[in-house]
Amino acid sequence: MLIDTHVHLNIDEFKDRLDEVVKSARDNDVLSMVVVGIGGRTNERAIEIAKKYNLLASVGVHPSNAATHSFSDVLKYVDHEKVVAIGETGLDLYWPENQKTLPEQVVMFRKHIELAIKKNLPLIIHVRNSFNETYEILREYKGKVSGVFHCFTLGLEEARKIIDLGFYLGLGGVLTFKNAQELQEAVKRVPIDKLILETDAPYLAPDPHRGKRNEPAYVKFVAIKLAQLLNSTYDEVAKITTNNAKRLFKLGDQNV
Numbered sequence: 014m015l016i017d018t019h020v021h022l023n024i025d026e027f028k029d030r031l032d033e034v035v036k037s038a039r040d041n042d043v044l045s046m047v048v049v050g051i052g053g054r055t056n057e058r059a060i061e062i063a064k065k066y067n068l069l070a071s072v073g074v075h076p077s078n079a080a081t082h083s084f085s086d087v088l089k090y091v092d093h094e095k096v097v098a099i100g101e102t103g104l105d106l107y108w109p110e111n112q113k114t115l116p117e118q119v120v121m122f123r124k125h126i127e128l129a130i131k132k133n134l135p136l137i138i139h140v141r142n143s144f145n146e147t148y149e150i151l152r153e154y155k156g157k158v159s160g161v162f163h164c165f166t167l168g169l170e171e172a173r174k175i176i177d178l179g180f181y182l183g184l185g186g187v188l189t190f191k192n193a194q195e196l197q198e199a200v201k202r203v204p205i206d207k208l209i210l211e212t213d214a215p216y217l218a219p220d221p222h223r224g225k226r227n228e229p230a231y232v233k234f235v236a237i238k239l240a241q242l243l244n245s246t247y248d249e250v251a252k253i254t255t256n257n258a259k260r261l262f263k264l265g266d267q268n269v
């Protein structure tokens with residue numbers, strides 16, 4: 014069984030088809046999912062969905078929303094029993110409008126980190142064109158907090174730095190892309206006990222669905238690709254990555 018550690022079932026794109034999407038995920042080996050908040054109403058929605066479908070939630074303000082959204086709902090929901098992580102948070106310097114909000118993003122990122130330490134919860138980190146900036150901030154807190162670099166798409170050097178910080182790598186659809194050779198080589202050379210799986214649905218669908226709307230059911234294609242890269246089996250990869258996710262998010266049998 015698989016755990017999809019990063020889904021956005023809480024955004025409008027899925028509003029009218031949640032029953033169907035969750036059922037399809039369950040029919041495709043998905044034991045549980047982490048529904049990830051990005052700010053505003055999405056945090057409350059993540060918890061509502063986690064309750065309704067017996068899933069898990071994370072609350073946070075996405076770096077793209079750092080200058081416009083409040084941290085107050087993260088504080089409001091962090092103690093809810095369904096919340097297993099803080100985020101997504103981090104830094105995004107990809108979009109031109111985000112390059113202007115770096116100071117606000119940094120302030121917001123530090124609030125998430127400090128809350129994660131206080132609540133002993135892992136962080137879900139978003140990085141885009143911002144690895145060094147993100148890494149340097151997290152390094153100040155090394156040993157005090159763990160988490161995952163979600164949608165990891167970089168190379169071996171960055172992978173090793175993340176693992177050295179005590180963090181995990183979240184592998185999604187990009188792993189299956191033909192042009193992701195550097196990522197694929199990196200993944201072969203890091204400890205498998207630091208790898209967890211995700212879709213980031215509705216974004217970044219894996220092959221053979223690349224370019225279409227992503228769904229948690231497709232996390233299976235990421236597992237199949239990882240098994241192929243590691244000369245392992247789907248069952249073995251499923252077992253190990255699910256155990257890794259349970260360890261990171263401190264999940265007991267009652268949670269999943």
Ligand SMILES: [Zn+2]
Binds near residue numbers: 021049101
């Ligand atoms: Zn996300």
